[in-house]
Structures are given as C-alpha cells and as structure tokens.
Amino acid sequence: MSDLNKLTIADARDSLRKGDITSAELTEACLTAIEGAGALNAFVHDTAQMARDMAADADRRLQAGDAPGMCGIPLGIKDLFCTKGVASQAASGILEGFVPEYESTVTSKLFEAGSVMLGKLNMDEFAMGSSNETSVYGNAVNPWRRAGDDAALTPGGSSGGSAAAVAADLCLGATGTDTGGSIRQPAAFTGITGIKPTYGRCSRWGVVAFASSLDQAGPMTKTVRDSAIMLGAMCGHDPKDSTSADMPVPDFEAMLSGDISGKVIGIPKEYRMDGMPAEIEKLWADGTAMLKDAGAEIRDISLPHTKYALPAYYVIAPAEASSNLARYDGVRYGHRAKLAPGDGITEMYEKTRAEGFGAEVQRRVMVGTYVLSAGFYDAYYNRARKVRTLIKRDFEQVFEAGVDAILTPATPSAAFGLGEMASADPVQMYLNDVFTVTVNLAGLPGVTVPTGRNAQGLPLGLQLIGRPWEEGDLLNCAYALEQAAGFVAKPDKWW
Amino acid sequence: MSIDTKIAARVAKLARIRVEDDALPALAAEFNTILGFIEQLAEVDVEGVEPMTSVTPMRLPRRADAVTDGGQQAAVLSNAPDAREGFFAVPKVVE
Numbered sequence A: 001m002s003d004l005n006k007l008t009i010a011d012a013r014d015s016l017r018k019g020d021i022t023s024a025e026l027t028e029a030c031l032t033a034i035e036g037a038g039a040l041n042a043f044v045h046d047t048a049q050m051a052r053d054m055a056a057d058a059d060r061r062l063q064a065g066d067a068p069g070m071c072g073i074p075l076g077i078k079d080l081f082c083t084k085g086v087a088s089q090a091a092s093g094i095l096e097g098f099v100p101e102y103e104s105t106v107t108s109k110l111f112e113a114g115s116v117m118l119g120k121l122n123m124d125e126f127a128m129g130s131s132n133e134t135s136v137y138g139n140a141v142n143p144w145r146r147a148g149d150d151a152a153l154t155p156g157g158s159s160g161g162s163a164a165a166v167a168a169d170l171c172l173g174a175t176g177t178d179t180g181g182s183i184r185q186p187a188a189f190t191g192i193t194g195i196k197p198t199y200g201r202c203s204r205w206g207v208v209a210f211a212s213s214l215d216q217a218g219p220m221t222k223t224v225r226d227s228a229i230m231l232g233a234m235c236g237h238d239p240k241d242s243t244s245a246d247m248p249v250p251d252f253e254a255m256l257s258g259d260i261s262g263k264v265i266g267i268p269k270e271y272r273m274d275g276m277p278a279e280i281e282k283l284w285a286d287g288t289a290m291l292k293d294a295g296a297e298i299r300d301i302s303l304p305h306t307k308y309a310l311p312a313y314y315v316i317a318p319a320e321a322s323s324n325l326a327r328y329d330g331v332r333y334g335h336r337a338k339l340a341p342g343d344g345i346t347e348m349y350e351k352t353r354a355e356g357f358g359a360e361v362q363r364r365v366m367v368g369t370y371v372l373s374a375g376f377y378d379a380y381y382n383r384a385r386k387v388r389t390l391i392k393r394d395f396e397q398v399f400e401a402g403v404d405a406i407l408t409p410a411t412p413s414a415a416f417g418l419g420e421m422a423s424a425d426p427v428q429m430y431l432n433d434v435f436t437v438t439v440n441l442a443g444l445p446g447v448t449v450p451t452g453r454n455a456q457g458l459p460l461g462l463q464l465i466g467r468p469w470e471e472g473d474l475l476n477c478a479y480a481l482e483q484a485a486g487f488v489a490k491p492d493k494w495w
Numbered sequence B: 001m002s003i004d005t006k007i008a009a010r011v012a013k014l015a016r017i018r019v020e021d022d023a024l025p026a027l028a029a030e031f032n033t034i035l036g037f038i039e040q041l042a043e044v045d046v047e048g049v050e051p052m053t054s055v056t057p058m059r060l061p062r063r064a065d066a067v068t069d070g071g072q073q074a075a076v077l078s079n080a081p082d083a084r085e086g087f088f089a090v091p092k093v094v095e
Helices: A009-018 A023-035 A048-064 A105-112 A160-167 A184-190 A224-234 A278-293 A306-327 A345-356 A359-372 A377-400 A426-433 A437-442 A471-485 B005-014 B021-043 B073-077
Strands: A043-046 A074-078 A116-121 A173-178 A193-196 A216-221 A264-268 A297-301 A405-409 A446-453 A459-466
Touching: A009 A023, A009 A224, A023 A048, A023 A074, A023 A116, A043 A160, A048 A116, A074 A160, A105 A173, A105 A224, A116 A160, A160 A173, A160 A184, A160 A216, A173 A184, A173 A193, A173 A224, A184 A193, A184 A446, A184 A459, A193 A224, A193 A471, A216 A224, A224 A446, A224 A471, A264 A278, A278 A297, A278 A405, A278 A446, A278 A459, A278 A471, A306 A359, A306 A377, A306 A426, A306 A437, A306 B021, A345 A359, A359 A377, A359 B005, A359 B021, A377 A437, A377 B021, A405 A471, A426 B021, A437 A459, A446 A471, A459 A471, B005 B021
Parallel strands: A074 A116, A074 A173, A264 A297, A264 A405
Antiparallel strands: A043 A116, A173 A216, A193 A216, A193 A446, A405 A459, A446 A459
C-alpha cells in the first residue's frame, strides 16, 4: 500500500488492528515523506532509528492484541517537549546541546500507549512567536501557497513545525503547545485541527516553561476525530505538576455523535473587529449557519473585556517568562559564553543570555522584568491580573446563561508571507493572537477547525470555545462543524 | 510613562542580558511601543476586583514532607557546560 503517511490516526488504527498494515510500514512511509520535505524545515531533530525500534515494539503489541488506539501511530513531537536522550532545545540557541535525562509526562503517556516518535519539530524560540520566524533552526514553511504564487508562507506559530508536518502528511499527528494561540493559529493557517484543552488537563511536567499559568499542550491532527483520540492519550493527572487536574479523562472519541441539536452556540459581538476582512466575516457567518442547520440555537452574546485581553496577556506572559527563563544562566545546561580574562559570574550571566536568546525572547524577558520591577508591579502586573479575572468572569457569565460553546474566527487573516511582517513593530505580530488569547487567560478549552479557503486558495479556520473540562462536548460541536464544512483540500506538493 | 536609554539599560541589567550602548535607543523605542499598547489597561475599572492567582479554583495539593528522589548526581551534571568533582563550576564569586 502506498501513501500510508496520508492516513488519519483513526484509519491507521483500524488498519493496524486488523493487521492490514504494520507500524513498521507506516513509520517507513512517514520517514520517506520527511526525507523528501527538507524544504519545509518542519523536522529539526531526526530520530529515525528510534522510530523504527518503537514501531517494531508497537507491532509486537498489536500482534498480541488489546493495544491502545495510539499504538503504532507515528507522531512528530514539538521541540518544547523534553525527550529523554534526544535533543530538546525549544528552538533556542541557549539550549544548544541539551539532551534531557528525563521524559516529559505527555510524551511518556504517548509512548506508553505505543506511539512512535519520528523526530522533533520546529517552533518559535521558547514558543514566543506567531510565525515560526524566531527559531534558531530557521523558518518552518507552510506547505500551502497562494494560487499562482510561489512565495513562501508562514505555517503560523509557535507550533509551526507541527502544523506544517501534519498538513504535509509527514506524520499522522503532532504535539503542540498553546500559551496564547500557538496550537490554534498554526492549525488554522495550515488547514488542520488543533485543540488546546482546559488548563490542567495535560501535565506541564517536562515541557519547557514559557508562561506557566497559560501553557497547555494539545494535539494537532488531520481531523477532529484524530484530535479526540490523541488528546485522550495525552491527558490525565500527574502529581509532578501541581496544577494538573485530578479528574477522570472521558472517552472523547465516544462523544463524537455529531448531534448538536438544542446546543446553544454564542456569537460574541466583540470579536467583530474593525477592519475585519470580508472573507473572515463570511467564513464566520457561514460557520454560524452550518451550526444552526445542524440544530444548534444561535445566540448573540457579549464578552465586554475582550479588547483588553491582548494587553493583559502581554503583561502576564512576559512577566512569567522573565521568571521562568531566569534558569538559563550558563551554569546547569546549554550554552555558556566564552569569558574574557577578569570576567566574573555576572558577566557570565549577561554574555550567556545575550548570545543564547534571540531578539524576541530578549524583548519579552526584559518587558517582563520591567513590569515586575519595583514601582511598576501594581500598575502593570497586578492590574493585568485583575483584568484577567474580569475576562474569565465574562465567559463564566455567558456559560451560566446557558451557552454551550462560542464560535469565533481563529485568526484575523490567512497565512501571511515569511518576512512580510519583518518591518512591522512587535505589536502588529501580537495581533495574530487576538481571537485565541482570551481562551488561555480564562483557562478554557478551544479548538480550531478548517472550514473554508480564501480567494487565493489558502485555508481558513474557525474556533470553538467550550466550558471548562468539557472537551468532549466541545469536540462534538467541532465534529458537527467539520462534517458540515466538508473541508478536504490538501496543499499541492511543491516541496 | 516613557522609557529612555537609562531605564532600558537598567532593565537589561536586571534581566542579566548584555545590551551594548549603541543598541539601547532601539530597545527603548521598542519598549515604548509595547508599553503604549499595554497602557490601555488603565481604562479598565478594576475597583474591588481580585487579581487572579489560579485560573482553576483549586487549592494547591500538598504532599508529605519526605525525600522522594535523589542520588542522581551524574544525571544532574550531565548537561553542565563545566562540571568538576561532582559540582557545577562557575567563575570565582567571592574575592
């Protein structure tokens, strides 16, 4: 059988269980696809031999019967996850040469379920970026191009390598992480599905920390069903993460009935931004109509503090980052600058961090340092945390009023060209997260589903936001939307 | 509040990131752009609102005050840029 790498997780699982294919064949198909996709710069650390060994183990388990759904499924792993014995450097120069002695909880769970790791995936440095242009490995490239134009486009960020790899069928699914939109925005830019679960669903242990109160891992896949299967294998309680939820993990896939009749879908008026492109307006209206046709009740709602989400985020996330990234000091791991005669420990810290961190990471660490410094802590950091309380309250009030899920655009535009934002100020790039960042601040689950294409043929996605801990219901709404939208387009292979 | 090169230099020092003098004006300008954006938060009425400490209403779990791990000196040091005699080595700290 050819093109096994193009299978969905669900189809591969069924074929593996029936014995029609082996994980070894599936893995080899992905490794071949990866080999031919250097132009996408999605995979940055190769673990081909490890993948073959893991596939062989998975095949033995499958033959013995009773293997979990993810057994034998080849995945890409974002470079932010620490993987034992395999380079893990968060796409940063400061972690060059770092090889963890331990395995992150999320990857442990996936590997215990029998999943195969194909390699590590490109991303923005320390997950700080919306275009994968801050990576020490260079840009990841979107497999999609505008019709009749061969300009290289961003796959989005920060999980840009994950998005490009899944969209180009280099793997069946990939792990992502999402602090302000880093799963959902790249998924939308590449025509795939991605879910950020409720804060606390996936353990953060072993995931390089960016902003600990916002960071969550999640799956990036070809379909909603695949996200349901993979998410189930990633989450669960972990005593090593003090914010990990001690709650049972439902069978998310079993909740995909496609029946959403009677569900109340909220349409927030504050997400109708000034100057929103007509094609995004239309996408949103079409998605609303699809959910209505599927039997949902559509309700106009208000989330009055939406406007303040991005500024609050750009206080809270850099503040937490400045604290988390203090650990990169050239002492325990990673890069240490060459010192001049007479340099002391302060010079070592300062030179190491100036050499090891890229421009965007330095900028955010310094902004965070500033908003936490004496005299500004109350005016910036405490105020932002109060605004965060209000943003969360906005959502609580609409959920209390009976809304089951909220439909919004995923991104303000389709994928833009690599380098196109180079002359813009940093705030222009931050606006990419305008529809996604509220979800992180409120700790809610959010999923993006591809539902249309723009005039140039690029994929566009919609976001559904759910109640806390109700990823199953949320995925079912996403499933209904996916069925109605019928998005099946794939990028033409040019790489 | 506007950031000048003096404040930018102080922030860089606090963050332990070396910034050369000729890069300070551009850094100060970037800070001002970002802080100008953040300034919008001043419009929000936050009277009587508690600052968020945990997005999920939960009490942090406690565990017994007991040793749960250890004896992994080699693993702890394996990624150190400079390790000697079982310790992390750094430039002289005390004169």
